[in-house]
Amino acid sequence: xxxxxxxxxxxxxxxxxxxxxxxxxxxxxxxxxxxxxxxxxxxxxxxxxxxxxxxxxxxxxxxxxxxxxxxxxxxxxxxxxxxxxxxxxxxxxxxxxxxxxxxxxxxxxxxxxxxxxxxxxxxxxxxxxxxxxx
Numbered sequence: 001x002x003x004x005x006x007x008x009x010x011x012x013x014x015x016x017x018x019x020x021x022x023x024x025x026x027x028x029x030x031x032x033x034x035x036x037x038x039x040x041x042x043x044x045x046x047x048x049x050x051x052x053x054x055x056x057x058x059x060x061x062x063x064x065x066x067x068x069x070x071x072x073x074x075x076x077x078x079x080x081x082x083x084x085x086x087x088x089x090x091x092x093x094x095x096x097x098x099x100x101x102x103x104x105x106x107x108x109x110x111x112x113x114x115x116x117x118x119x120x121x122x123x124x125x126x127x128x129x130x131x132x133x134x
Contacts, residue, residue: 007039007088016118017062018044021055026119029111045099049079
């Protein structure tokens with residue numbers, strides 16, 4: 001089983017919204033083989049709480065315009081790790097320090113990465129390792 005077209009479409013909207021607000025290290029993981037409750041994780045980070053909140057607000061707004069509302073929203077008060085649950089897609093926006101500490105990328109490393117051009121920053125496009133290893 002792989003992520004549904006609807007989940008991939010929602011993930012693309014979330015990725016573009018996060019990128020518009022200068023999110024760093026945006027990763028999309030297909031967790032559909034591991035979890036029955038969702039298809040994709042979108043993971044993004046930011047260097048401060050204010051930017052975490054700006055990314056969360058933009059993702060939520062763009063997905064709302066796309067016809068999706070989160071069924072759950074956690075962590076907004078602290079602004080260090082915000083989770084938006086859209087059922088098919090779960091968006092994690094983390095402060096860079098939390099991202100390094102909790103290591104969601106490492107925990108879910110066996111899940112396939114889904115690459116969206118919208119997620120690439122100029123640094124990544126300039127010769128970064130794109131083979132998915134890591």
